[in-house]
Amino acid sequence: MAGGVKMPIEQVRPGMCLGEALRDANGVVLLPEGTVLGESHLASCLRRGVAWVVVTPPDGEDAPDETAWREAVAARLARLFRHGGDGEADRVLYQAIFEYHLGRMP
Amino acid sequence: MSELTLEAVLADVEGMPSLPTVVAELIRSLEKESVSVDELVAGIVGDQALAARVLRVANSPFFGIQHRVASIHDAIVVLGFRAVGSLVLAASLTGYFVPPEGSGIDLAVFWRHGMGTGLCARALARHCGLEAETAFTAGLLHDIGQLLLVTARPVQYAEALAWRDERDCPMREAERSILGFDHAQVGRMVTERWRFPSEIVQAVAHHHDPIQAEASGYADVAHVADALAHGLDLARDARAMVPRIDMDAWKRLGLDERGLTEMLPGVAREHESYCALLSA
Numbered sequence: 001m002a003g004g005v006k007m008p009i010e011q012v013r014p015g016m017c018l019g020e021a022l023r024d025a026n027g028v029v030l031l032p033e034g035t036v037l038g039e040s041h042l043a044s045c046l047r048r049g050v051a052w053v054v055v056t057p058p059d060g061e062d063a064p065d066e067t068a069w070r071e072a073v074a075a076r077l078a079r080l081f082r083h084g085g086d087g088e089a090d091r092v093l094y095q096a097i098f099e100y101h102l103g104r105m106p
Numbered sequence: 107m108s109e110l111t112l113e114a115v116l117a118d119v120e121g122m123p124s125l126p127t128v129v130a131e132l133i134r135s136l137e138k139e140s141v142s143v144d145e146l147v148a149g150i151v152g153d154q155a156l157a158a159r160v161l162r163v164a165n166s167p168f169f170g171i172q173h174r175v176a177s178i179h180d181a182i183v184v185l186g187f188r189a190v191g192s193l194v195l196a197a198s199l200t201g202y203f204v205p206p207e208g209s210g211i212d213l214a215v216f217w218r219h220g221m222g223t224g225l226c227a228r229a230l231a232r233h234c235g236l237e238a239e240t241a242f243t244a245g246l247l248h249d250i251g252q253l254l255l256v257t258a259r260p261v262q263y264a265e266a267l268a269w270r271d272e273r274d275c276p277m278r279e280a281e282r283s284i285l286g287f288d289h290a291q292v293g294r295m296v297t298e299r300w301r302f303p304s305e306i307v308q309a310v311a312h313h314h315d316p317i318q319a320e321a322s323g324y325a326d327v328a329h330v331a332d333a334l335a336h337g338l339d340l341a342r343d344a345r346a347m348v349p350r351i352d353m354d355a356w357k358r359l360g361l362d363e364r365g366l367t368e369m370l371p372g373v374a375r376e377h378e379s380y381c382a383l384l385s386a
Contacts, residue, residue, distance in 0.1 A: 009344060024214065049215050051342040080337060083276065085350030089330075089361075093351060096366035097337040100374075 004056040005068075006106050008076035009046060012053055014039050020054035051076070054106075066105065073101040110262045112287045118258040119295040126153065129198045130301070132191050136240060137303045143187055150178045150194055159197045159383050160190065168379035188239040196221070196246055197383045203253040209260045210267040214384060215343045216253065220246045221380045222340030222373075226331035227324075229369045234359050236323050243302070244309035244324045245331045251292030251310070252277065255285075276349060278314055290314055316355040326355035338370065340377050 004019020014037060022031040022045070030048070031041060037055070045053065077098060084090050124130070128149030135146070150157050157178055164181040165174055175181045182190045200217045227245030228238045256263045262285060270280035281288040294311035302310075309324035313332055319325035329352060335341070336348045 046344050049212055049341075049343045049345060051339055051344050051346070076339065077337070080339060080346055081348045082274075083350070084333075084348045087351065087353050089351040089353050089356035090348075092361070092363045092366065093330075093333060093337055093348070096363050096370065097334075099367060100338070100370040103371075 004054045004106075005072075006052055006054050007072055008052055008079065009042070009050055010079060011072060011075055012037060012042060012045075012055060014042065017056040018053060019056040022050065022053055024048075066102075069105045070102060073098060077101070110259055110285055112291065115255070115258070115287075115292055116295055119254060119292070119299050122254075122296075122299060125202070125300060126198060128153065128156075129195060132195050133300060133302055135191060136243070136306070143182065146187075146191070147178050147182065153198075156194065156197050160193045162382050163193055163197075163379055164190070166379035166382055168375055192224075192239045192242050193380075193383065195243060196224070196380070199247065199250075200384055203250075203257045205253065205256045206260050209256045210264050211252065211256045212343075215341050216249070217384050218377075218381055219335055219341035219343065219346070220249060221384070222335035222338065222377050223248055223328070223331045225373050225376045225380060226334040226338075226369075227327045229373050230327045230331055230334075230359060230361075231324075233361070233365055233369065234323075234327070236327060240303065240305055241309075241324055241327045241331075244306045244313075244328045245335075247293065247297060247302075247306070248310055248313045248328045248332060249289060249293065250296050251289030251294075254292050254296050255281075255289060271345070274345075274347075276347065288314075314349070316352055322355065322358060326352075326358050329355050330359060330361070334366075334373075338374060340374070 016037050018031055018033055018035045018037065021029045021033045022035075023029055035041065077094065081090075081094055084094065125133070128146060131146060131149060150160070160178065161175060161181060164185060165171070169185065171184055175184055178190065200220070205211055205213065224242040224246035227241040231238045231241030266277070266280045266284040269284050270277055273280070278288045278290065290311055290313060294307055297307045297310045305321065305324045308319045308321060309328040312319035312325040313328040316322050316325035316329045333348050333351050336346045339346065
């Protein structure tokens with residue numbers, strides 16, 4: 001496995017390369033490792049409800065640093081919480097989930 | 107297109123095929139202290155595909171069992187009757203509705219969210235002293251009304267799905283605008299038809315407005331579990347959105363950030379194992 005950076009689909013740009021095969025819920029490979037993602041792949045991912053993919057880090061970067069991971073998590077949560085409330089419960093839930101995802105940096 | 111009424115949907119619900127006997131028995135057992143384990147084991151073993159799926163989950167790394175669980179009877183000894191009962195209910199009910207091809211609902215995504223909500227509900231119930239397996243089932247089935255609608259009325263439901271996609275709004279809002287009623291009302295009918303205990307019916311009916319529930323405990327749990335499962339991204343659904351949380355429900359559950367933080371890693375690990383139930 002080539003491995004790479006787990007990234008919210010909204011942040012993936014055409015030309016990035018899959019670091020891990022993309023599979024559906026049954027483990028069937030939708031796109032093999034090494035696929036260079038084009039516009040049509042990204043549109044298809046969004047249609048299928050794919051939320052995250054693993055892409056190969058750009059040359060010279062071995063792994064995401066904490067700042068990049070924090071930004072990626074914040075971007076995904078901003079999308080998930082776009083209709084969330086602003087009460088105390090909503091804030092506590094957001095914070096607990098944010099910390100949980102931060103702790104799972106690949 | 108003729109207007110779809112809640113009465114017409116009720117007729118759809120009443121026309122649903124019966125549940126397998128073993129599943130109906132399991133639902134009844136949720137309300138009873140003592141059940142005939144032998145009869146239930148016989149019922150489960152009689153459906154080999156069902157038994158195999160349950161054993162696959164029981165043998166997943168999450169449960170940490172050193173020796174392979176080879177039979178449903180062993181699984182009950184190791185995991186307990188109620189936990190195995192939940193697995194069987196989940197394995198069976200997730201295969202009950204089969205929406206037509208191209209209906210706009212991805213069944214795998216739907217049930218990954220249902221499983222996630224069930225597991226979050228179970229963890230929340232343990233935190234606040236409610237019965238864990240009742241909470242799991244309520245969470246698992248909280249959106250079941252959507253599946254009845256998309257299976258029985260795919261054309262009308264496609265309109266609601268398109269309305270939702272166009273506006274990026276909650277499904278419930280789209281259903282009310284297009285159909286005049288929502289999936290929680292339909293979920294109530296489905297769970298009543300299946301004769302689930304009233305706590306589960308109430309939780310499914312009021313997971314968006316727990317204040318309206320006759321007894322709020324499991325509705326509070328389903329409401330917060332739904333938000334938690336979406337926030338954890340368990341369904342990996344690009345359209346997912348975390349709903350606003352009802353502050354009264356939150357307070358009744360006595361939750362704080364520390365309690366939640368401790369709960370999340372376990373729920374996410376369990377989710378991986380339970381999703382093995384979803385593949386044929």
